Amino acid sequence: MSGLSEQIKEIIENEPVSVFMKGTPQLVMCGNSDRALRALRAAGAPVTAVDVLPDPQIRQELSALSGWPTIPQVFIKGELIGGADIVEELYASGELQAKLDAALGTEREPSEKTAEVAATA
Amino acid sequence: MVVTGMLETLLRSSFPDASELAVEDRTGGGDHFQVTVTSGRFDGLSLVEQHRLVYEALSEPLADGSIHELRIKTRGNA
Numbered sequence: 001m002s003g004l005s006e007q008i009k010e011i012i013e014n015e016p017v018s019v020f021m022k023g024t025p026q027l028v029m030c031g032n033s034d035r036a037l038r039a040l041r042a043a044g045a046p047v048t049a050v051d052v053l054p055d056p057q058i059r060q061e062l063s064a065l066s067g068w069p070t071i072p073q074v075f076i077k078g079e080l081i082g083g084a085d086i087v088e089e090l091y092a093s094g095e096l097q098a099k100l101d102a103a104l105g106t107e108r109e110p111s112e113k114t115a116e117v118a119a120t121a
Numbered sequence: 122m123v124v125t126g127m128l129e130t131l132l133r134s135s136f137p138d139a140s141e142l143a144v145e146d147r148t149g150g151g152d153h154f155q156v157t158v159t160s161g162r163f164d165g166l167s168l169v170e171q172h173r174l175v176y177e178a179l180s181e182p183l184a185d186g187s188i189h190e191l192r193i194k195t196r197g198n199a
Binding site for chain 1: 192
């Protein structure tokens with residue numbers, strides 16, 4: 001298995017929409033992660049969620065890659081969209097839907113799945 | 122209120138031109154904050170770039186754990 005940083009990078013670059021959050025879509029552990037997830041759902045995004053809580057190293061490596069200090073972090077096709085405030089603001093203005101349309105097409109199916117990353121022993 | 126004042130000072134020095142600059146302690150616990158900044162420094166920048174400037178201004182309290190949660194609202198003058 002590749003290193004933690006490579007695993008995170010792979011998810012950011014290969015998943016259509018990824019969200020690094022506290023908890024899972026089924027059990028959200030933070031209000032801001034919840035706000036980001038709700039906006040993505042409302043915009044009809046296919047979401048791949050990664051829980052950062054199992055290991056503090058996940059958050060460290062993620063922030064080192066993205067240059068963004070807080071959780072959640074939302075990416076569309078490798079591009080950092082922002083945290084909860086930005087995602088909510090973009091949803092309210094219609095820009096989130098427009099970004100998703102441009103990146104993934106208007107025929108996209110909303111969905112939710114989780115992905116896991118782990119430091120190699 | 123100590124942290125609130127410190128955040129205001131840090132933001133003021135990074136955004137001396139700000140026409141609006143507010144730090145609200147959302148929970149009264151001194152570690153969940155809403156910051157609002159309107160500044161010409163944000164003109165022409167994406168929201169990600171705008172928030173990055175705020176994170177830069179507050180990098181110390183973000184790194185040392187004084188800020189547990191930060192909500193950001195930025196606006197340009199244009």
